[in-house]
Amino acid sequence: xxxxxxxxxxxxxxxxxxxxxxxxxxxxxxxxxxxxxxxxxxxxxxxxxxxxxxxxxxxxxxxxxxxxxxxxxxxxxxxxxxxxxxxxxxxxxxxxxxxxxxxxxxxxxxxxxxxxxxxxxxxxxxxxxxxxxxxxxxxxxxxxxxxxxxxxxxxxxxxxxxxxxxxxxxxxxxxxxxxxxxxxxxxxxxxxxxxxxxxxxxxxxxxxxxxxxxxxxxxxxxxxxxxxxxxxxxxxxxxxxxxxxxxxxxxxxxxxxxxxxxxxxxxxxxxxxxxxxxxxxxxxxxxxxxxxxxxxxxxxxxxxxxxxxxxxxxxxxxxxxxxxxxxxxxxxxxxxxxxxxxxxxxxxxxx
Amino acid sequence: xxxxxxxxxxxxxxxxxxxxxxxxxxxxxxxxxxxxxxxxxxxxxxxxxxxxxxxxxxxxxxxxxxxxxxxxxxxxxxxxxxxxxxxxxxxxxxxxxxxxxxxxxxxxxxxxxxxxxxxxxxxxxxxxxxxxxxxxxxxxxxxxxxxxxxxxxxxxxxxxxxxxxxxxxxxxxxxxxxxxxxxxxxxxxxxxxxxxxxxxxxxxxxxxxxxxxxxxxxxxxxxxxxxxxxxxxxxxxxxxxxxxxxxxxxxxxxxxxxxxxxxxxxxxxxxxxxxxxxxxxxxxxxxxxxxxxxxxxxxxxxxxxxxxxxxxxxxxxxxxxxxxxxxxxxxxxxxxxxxxxxxxxxxxxxx
DNA sequence: ATATGAAATGTTACCCGTAACGCAATAATG
DNA sequence: CATTATTGCGTTACGGGTAACATTTCATAT
Numbered sequence: 001x002x003x004x005x006x007x008x009x010x011x012x013x014x015x016x017x018x019x020x021x022x023x024x025x026x027x028x029x030x031x032x033x034x035x036x037x038x039x040x041x042x043x044x045x046x047x048x049x050x051x052x053x054x055x056x057x058x059x060x061x062x063x064x065x066x067x068x069x070x071x072x073x074x075x076x077x078x079x080x081x082x083x084x085x086x087x088x089x090x091x092x093x094x095x096x097x098x099x100x101x102x103x104x105x106x107x108x109x110x111x112x113x114x115x116x117x118x119x120x121x122x123x124x125x126x127x128x129x130x131x132x133x134x135x136x137x138x139x140x141x142x143x144x145x146x147x148x149x150x151x152x153x154x155x156x157x158x159x160x161x162x163x164x165x166x167x168x169x170x171x172x173x174x175x176x177x178x179x180x181x182x183x184x185x186x187x188x189x190x191x192x193x194x195x196x197x198x199x200x201x202x203x204x205x206x207x208x209x210x211x212x213x214x215x216x217x218x219x220x221x222x223x224x225x226x227x228x229x230x231x232x233x234x235x236x237x238x239x240x241x242x243x244x245x246x247x248x249x250x251x252x253x254x255x256x257x258x259x260x261x262x263x264x265x266x267x268x269x270x271x272x273x274x275x276x277x278x279x280x281x282x283x284x285x286x287x288x289x290x291x292x293x294x295x296x297x298x299x300x301x302x303x304x305x306x307x308x309x310x311x312x313x314x315x316x317x318x319x320x321x322x323x324x325x326x327x328x329x330x331x332x333x334x335x336x337x338x339x340x341x342x343x344x345x346x347x348x349x350x351x
Numbered sequence: 352x353x354x355x356x357x358x359x360x361x362x363x364x365x366x367x368x369x370x371x372x373x374x375x376x377x378x379x380x381x382x383x384x385x386x387x388x389x390x391x392x393x394x395x396x397x398x399x400x401x402x403x404x405x406x407x408x409x410x411x412x413x414x415x416x417x418x419x420x421x422x423x424x425x426x427x428x429x430x431x432x433x434x435x436x437x438x439x440x441x442x443x444x445x446x447x448x449x450x451x452x453x454x455x456x457x458x459x460x461x462x463x464x465x466x467x468x469x470x471x472x473x474x475x476x477x478x479x480x481x482x483x484x485x486x487x488x489x490x491x492x493x494x495x496x497x498x499x500x501x502x503x504x505x506x507x508x509x510x511x512x513x514x515x516x517x518x519x520x521x522x523x524x525x526x527x528x529x530x531x532x533x534x535x536x537x538x539x540x541x542x543x544x545x546x547x548x549x550x551x552x553x554x555x556x557x558x559x560x561x562x563x564x565x566x567x568x569x570x571x572x573x574x575x576x577x578x579x580x581x582x583x584x585x586x587x588x589x590x591x592x593x594x595x596x597x598x599x600x601x602x603x604x605x606x607x608x609x610x611x612x613x614x615x616x617x618x619x620x621x622x623x624x625x626x627x628x629x630x631x632x633x634x635x636x637x638x639x640x641x642x643x644x645x646x647x648x649x650x651x652x653x654x655x656x657x658x659x660x661x662x663x664x665x666x667x668x669x670x671x672x673x674x675x676x677x678x679x680x681x682x683x684x685x686x687x688x689x690x691x692x693x694x695x696x697x698x699x700x701x702x
Numbered sequence: 703a704t705a706t707g708a709a710a711t712g713t714t715a716c717c718c719g720t721a722a723c724g725c726a727a728t729a730a731t732g
Numbered sequence: 733c734a735t736t737a738t739t740g741c742g743t744t745a746c747g748g749g750t751a752a753c754a755t756t757t758c759a760t761a762t
Contacts, residue, residue, distance in 0.1 A: 020742065056718085059719045060719085061746090066449075069450075074425075080425045080428070083425055096451075096470075098447055119417075143356070288611065359748060360749090369713080371750075378750090382710065409718075409748080410716080410717055410750045411717080411749085
């Protein structure tokens with residue numbers, strides 16, 4: 001574990017040229033002879049020289065090639081995919097992702113923003129539109145491209161790509177209402193943040209009320225929205241409100257867990273109760289049933305976010321807001337529609 | 352989007368002190384009066400000064416607080432959890448994760464290692480034990496703590512935490528053999544790397560042969576090991592070898608997809624065919640059946656890796672290798688055992 | 703008052719590359 | 733052959749902090 005920190009100066013000395021010449025050769029910016037190139041590169045290989053990018057950024061008073069990317073959690077595969085989409089694109093354009101997991105907490109986000117800004121990143125991608133006052137101030141003053149993703153916002157700090165979660169919740173609520181459901185249930189998790197899932201619930205509740213129904217909620221405090229949570233959240237919801245006739249879940253994984261709980265209780269789906277998820281996750285289409293859900297282009301959101309950011313870094317013009325929309329997927333876990341005129345897939349996708 | 356780059360010098364000038372005094376106040380390293388502290392901090396707040404950590408690292412010729420973490424992919428929730436475990440621990444100790452997705456390709460890993468080393472990271476955590484020759488050389492010469500995770504290796508480059516994948520495959524093979532299976536199948540994905548899944552398959556094959564059986568394989572080239580892959584991989588395997596009586600999958604998600612394929616074909620499980628997964632992922636226990644699988648402490652591997660690395664950074668003594676073991680989970684997707692003496696859970700966990 | 707040590711603050715040099723500019727050697731041109 | 737471009741390479745200064753050392757200020761003891 002020897003520390004082989006070879007500096008440019010050492011390479012230059014070994015090659016018998018000045019630092020500047022060595023620098024030119026290594027960056028291949030021209031202005032040197034072939035003979036010199038060989039001498040220098042030979043020493044680079046022999047000594048195992050690795051440039052110190054800190055110094056490079058520092059020297060030019062430039063930005064680094066870091067891009068800070070904050071997401072709430074990785075356990076939730078939706079966010080993992082968002083991150084994957086972002087990183088793929090960033091790497092393709094020679095940038096690096098510095099991860100920030102906020103765990104849905106604004107103060108964690110704020111602390112991360114402060115830290116990551118101190119590394120002179122090329123830009124930031126943050127999940128969600130709500131930030132602490134100080135975080136807002138830091139973001140505004142950062143002087144670098146910022147992309148807010150996930151929850152679409154027509155008036156972003158800088159740039160934004162996502163979808164309207166309220167509308168997606170409303171859309172599901174109206175659809176279920178049109179199927180004749182009136183006693184709606186909702187099972188999700190809850191954090192101290194006004195997040196995207198809250199918007200969906202708000203939209204869902206609005207639609208339910210517009211349809212003359214009610215919504216019974218079960219919000220599991222600070223829990224992970226996964227299979228288990230869906231299972232025991234359903235148990236708790238039904239224990240308190242046994243007359244619920246359809247349940248909308250925060251995401252598909254919870255819905256699959258909820259489905260399994262109902263099945264174990266001997267409930268037949270969709271005869272006895274309807275189940276609807278959100279996200280159209282892979283699990284939704286590999287079950288013996290087809291889960292009613294809302295499809296969202298996760299990976300694309302990530303890719304678009306990275307594209308926006310890189311365009312901004314390279315001073316290329318770009319549309320600063322993108323609403324990617326969503327798509328309601330009717331499934332076999334809710335009763336068949338009563339009205340024949342809504343037979344087709346309900347598509348709110350945007351190009 | 353103004354660039355508000357306030358430097359320490361400007362803060363110092365505004366406060367009427369030298370850079371050095373301002374620096375001391377900001378780092379709270381003592382040697383200044385209370386009055387001075389107030390003057391300086393007032394200017395820090397007023398000007399919105401954010402220290403430039405690049406300069407700090409650069410000045411002291413120190414390491415940064417970056418830790419490079421490479422994983423093959425994020426779509427696979429096992430790796431997402433590994434990353435989550437790592438990042439949680441790192442953040443708790445004021446370090447930041449720089450992400451590297453290798454997509455199972457050694458050349459991508461190599462390129463990432465080179466890039467991330469140029470940022471003077473405090474350490475590196477890499478998934479897997481096989482690296483390109485140049486990557487090996489870079490890692491060895493880096494002079495920083497390196498933790499290889501996932502595939503346990505008693506003779507690591509520097510440090511290592513994981514489990515013996517060969518043994519876990521062998522364990523499953525022997526278990527299934529003891530249940531009386533002889534015509535084994537395997538469905539997984541394949542990449543150009545000798546990875547952990549390959550080791551599992553090798554162990555599985557060895558056990559199958561020891562039990563006097565054979566293994567029919569279906570390896571999907573460069574695909575993601577998820578539900579779909581499991582479904583159509585099973586279709587392909589059974590099309591080529593219809594007499595297979597038990598299938599071992601690369602992971603639980605693939606196994607659940609395979610289960611669903613068999614169900615759709617009218618096969619009854621475990622009467623007509625056995626299904627075994629790997630990883631004991633959440634989905635495995637939320638299905639109507641209990642999937643036979645192998646449980647692995649994903650999150651703990653990540654946490655231990657980060658702990659090892661941080662200990663090394665802080666020059667604290669630490670055990671350099673940790674085998675976390677695994678645990679075979681008998682389920683309802685394989686036939687009941689023939690011999691009564693292996694009734695209990697087979698535990699290879701290590702503390 | 704004066705000496706003395708501690709506390710507070712300032713000065714200088716440096717980390718490692720690169721931009722900007724200068725100069726010498728070589729090649730092209732009249 | 734003299735003049736002018738071009739090429740190849742070197743010198744200097746700088747970025748934003750901090751270590752190490754120097755100096756001033758202040759409180760306390762003599």
